[in-house]
Amino acid sequence: DAGVIQSPRHEVTEMGQEVTLRCKPISGHNSLFWYRQTMMRGLELLIYFNNNVPIDDSGMPEDRFSAKMPNASFSTLKIQPSEPRDSAVYFCASSLERGDTEAFFGQGTRLTVV
Amino acid sequence: KQEVTQIPAALSVPEGENLVLNCSFTDSAIYNLQWFRQDPGKGLTSLLLIQSSQREQTSGRLNASLDKSSGRSTLYIAASQPGDSATYLCAVRGSQTDSWGKLQFGAGTQVVVTP
Numbered sequence: 740d741a742g743v744i745q746s747p748r749h750e751v752t753e754m755g756q757e758v759t760l761r762c763k764p765i766s767g768h769n770s771l772f773w774y775r776q777t778m779m780r781g782l783e784l785l786i787y788f789n790n791n792v793p794i795d796d797s798g799m800p801e802d803r804f805s806a807k808m809p810n811a812s813f814s815t816l817k818i819q820p821s822e823p824r825d826s827a828v829y830f831c832a833s834s835l836e837r838g839d840t841e842a843f844f845g846q847g848t849r850l851t852v853v
Numbered sequence: 854k855q856e857v858t859q860i861p862a863a864l865s866v867p868e869g870e871n872l873v874l875n876c877s878f879t880d881s882a883i884y885n886l887q888w889f890r891q892d893p894g895k896g897l898t899s900l901l902l903i904q905s906s907q908r909e910q911t912s913g914r915l916n917a918s919l920d921k922s923s924g925r926s927t928l929y930i931a932a933s934q935p936g937d938s939a940t941y942l943c944a945v946r947g948s949q950t951d952s953w954g955k956l957q958f959g960a961g962t963q964v965v966v967t968p
Binding site for chain 2: 770772774781782784787789794795830832834836839840841842843844845846847
């Protein structure tokens, strides 16, 4: 398996624009996590899905952020409108639904909002 | 609410010394604990996974222990090498209803191994 695939790897956008980050989990994995990493706050869990259903979105910072998982092989994280403080590295991770299994991370998307 | 703490925040050792990295967590209702490595500008690489029922897990020069009742895990890296320089993160996976399945991270320990 190619692992967790995220796109794009880098995104530079202007304040106010819509940004969409994409994630393809490992085939067969049915838990998916979105994280944001910054120097100040470390790794923050934004939202996670089990079997395409959002289980906990308490980490989503505000209504400008939304996430979807229309099927088992694809998820998106959207920011609309984007702000400079959204600049961070966004990671996607996946695992089997069973709690005792290993989680695997993608390479991340580095977002810069200018 | 689960809190995960890693001490120290940074560590510098000469090549050949053993590394000891600590991770503590406040809620013992966990499925497992996972150690990751992150190189600058890169993603997270899984190193070891310890199930809640296990006390120890080993892979090559790496050994991780888990004391669930006291909320602690330690990662040992034997005979450190410059290539071990990276940030090491621990994460716990919750098993309680309000934290079920959540993977929560500590802030990491930044390690530098000098030649």
